Amino acid sequence: MKRIKTLETRDLKKSLNNGGCGECQT
Amino acid sequence: MVHQYKLNGYNIVLDIHSGSVHVVDDLAYDVIELYESLPAAEITERLLDKYRDHPDVTEAEIRDCLADVQELKDCGKLFSEDSYEDSVFDFKSRSTDIKALCLHVAHTCNLNCGYCFASQGKYKGDRALMSFEVGARALDFLIENSGNRVNLEVDFFGGEPLMNWDVVKQLVAYARGREKACNKNFRFTLTTNGLLLNDEVMDFANREMNNVVLSLDGRREVHDRLRKTYAGEGSYDLIVPKFQRFVQRRGEGEYYIRGTFTHGNIDFTNDLFHMLDLGFTKLSMEPVVCAPSDPYALTQEDLPKLFEQYEKLAKEMVRREREGSGFTFYHYMIDLEHGPCVYKRVSGCGTGTEYLAVTPWGELFPCHQFVGDPKYSMGNVFDGVTNRELREDFKLCNVYVRPECRDCWAKLYCSGGCAANAYHATGDIKGVYEYGCELFKKRMECAIMIKAAEAEMG
Numbered sequence: 033m034k035r036i037k038t039l040e041t042r043d044l045k046k047s048l049n050n051g052g053c054g055e056c057q058t
Numbered sequence: 059m060v061h062q063y064k065l066n067g068y069n070i071v072l073d074i075h076s077g078s079v080h081v082v083d084d085l086a087y088d089v090i091e092l093y094e095s096l097p098a099a100e101i102t103e104r105l106l107d108k109y110r111d112h113p114d115v116t117e118a119e120i121r122d123c124l125a126d127v128q129e130l131k132d133c134g135k136l137f138s139e140d141s142y143e144d145s146v147f148d149f150k151s152r153s154t155d156i157k158a159l160c161l162h163v164a165h166t167c168n169l170n171c172g173y174c175f176a177s178q179g180k181y182k183g184d185r186a187l188m189s190f191e192v193g194a195r196a197l198d199f200l201i202e203n204s205g206n207r208v209n210l211e212v213d214f215f216g217g218e219p220l221m222n223w224d225v226v227k228q229l230v231a232y233a234r235g236r237e238k239a240c241n242k243n244f245r246f247t248l249t250t251n252g253l254l255l256n257d258e259v260m261d262f263a264n265r266e267m268n269n270v271v272l273s274l275d276g277r278r279e280v281h282d283r284l285r286k287t288y289a290g291e292g293s294y295d296l297i298v299p300k301f302q303r304f305v306q307r308r309g310e311g312e313y314y315i316r317g318t319f320t321h322g323n324i325d326f327t328n329d330l331f332h333m334l335d336l337g338f339t340k341l342s343m344e345p346v347v348c349a350p351s352d353p354y355a356l357t358q359e360d361l362p363k364l365f366e367q368y369e370k371l372a373k374e375m376v377r378r379e380r381e382g383s384g385f386t387f388y389h390y391m392i393d394l395e396h397g398p399c400v401y402k403r404v405s406g407c408g409t410g411t412e413y414l415a416v417t418p419w420g421e422l423f424p425c426h427q428f429v430g431d432p433k434y435s436m437g438n439v440f441d442g443v444t445n446r447e448l449r450e451d452f453k454l455c456n457v458y459v460r461p462e463c464r465d466c467w468a469k470l471y472c473s474g475g476c477a478a479n480a481y482h483a484t485g486d487i488k489g490v491y492e493y494g495c496e497l498f499k500k501r502m503e504c505a506i507m508i509k510a511a512e513a514e515m516g
Contacts (some may be wrong), residue, residue: 033126035086039513040137044077044403044470045134045141048297051399055209057245058158058413 061467134188157207164217179217181430220254276329320354342388372504406473410452427478
């Protein structure tokens with residue numbers, strides 16, 4: 033897109049299916 | 059929900075519920091701002107008028123931009139809806155597997171800091187050191203209650219944990235001895251004021267501690283104003299050479315030089331720049347936690363100046379990164395590609411559920427900031443969590459339980475904020491510490507701007 037650059041980000045909607053394991057740091 | 063802002067020459071658009079971040083030009087910024095409230099024809103008319111002195115902004119250009127915005131909306135990267143609350147999360151059945159302990163190995167301290175939230179390490183109680191037996195039981199309690207989680211975290215905290223150093227070493231050895239059989243991976247952190255650092259402590263910490271947090275407020279006069287010995291002397295000259303030696307010996311190991319700023323140094327970027335001058339490059343600087351009546355408490359009048367400071371810091375980080383002399387500031391270290399999942403973003407830090415603090419006597423509290431408040435005693439490491447009603451209360455602590463957060467663009471970055479700060483500000487763990495919100499939002503805007511700059515640098 034000419035006027036909009038989208039940065040690479042984690043898709044939060046998809047993280048519903050691949051998240052929630054709880055191994056991340058507190 | 060969309061949040062738009064301009065900072066350091068970047069026009070940034072955040073799509074809150076998808077996590078998307080867009081960097082746009084002026085025309086696209088205006089199109090997005092009007093997109094949900096006006097029909098396309100009216101947007102075109104308005105922007106043709108606004109940009110009449112810009113020959114490159116034609117009706118066709120605006121039409122193309124409108125089409126791009128619609129395309130992003132269609133693929134869920136702009137104006138996406140909040141679909142998380144009702145369909146996904148059952149907070150009542152939230153896991154209470156524990157994965158982190160703040161181990162208060164010393165309720166005593168060799169400094170007498172004026173602003174200490176822990177009342178000079180005693181937490182409004184008696185001075186005490188944790189015994190090996192209590193500490194080992196705490197580690198067993200953590201292992202027994204961690205379910206299938208592999209990564210377990212223990213922060214050696216106080217007071218001043220180096221005042222109980224032999225027990226710290228024994229507890230690390232005890233945990234290492236249990237890791238393999240239990241399929242656990244312990245990650246240790248040490249938070250220290252540095253007075254008792256010596257080569258033996260440094261070498262052990264560099265072998266065993268995943269992270270060390272070293273308390274330094276910045277410039278000598280700032281640090282010594284509130285971080286005094288019991289003899290009333292400043293501690294800057296005692297600790298800075300030790301921290302420099304520690305960090306030098308630590309190599310690539312993780313560390314943070316961690317300062318506190320107060321009403322007395324709202325120009326805190328000068329303290330961070332001083333830390334850089336001392337050779338430290340991994341920095342953290344936090345607002346003081348204290349009663350509003352304290353003379354060093356931050357005030358409403360300070361807020362605009364603090365915003366300026368955060369922006370100044372972010373711009374300086376970008377400038378130094380471009381020059382090849384970058385540094386890190388804890389709150390600006392965000393990972394857009396591999397950041398937390400939405401479960402974590404909604405449920406927050408885990409205080410009272412997956413994160414607990416342990417006193418020298420083995421009593422359990424939701425986190426270090428609740429220690430010493432009898433209303434928040436949750437049990438002990440021998441009998442486990444006995445105050446189940448309190449744990450249920452913390453299980454329900456999430457971003458959706460706070461009405462003020464529902465329409466806030468930062469809700470999936472802050473998760474509703476710190477429960478302890480909310481409690482101390484409002485008397486309710488499900489309240490909102492608005493001053494902290496304002497600072498947090500500014501920090502996030504700065505952090506994402508830095509990401510935009512990094513993307514431009516390639």
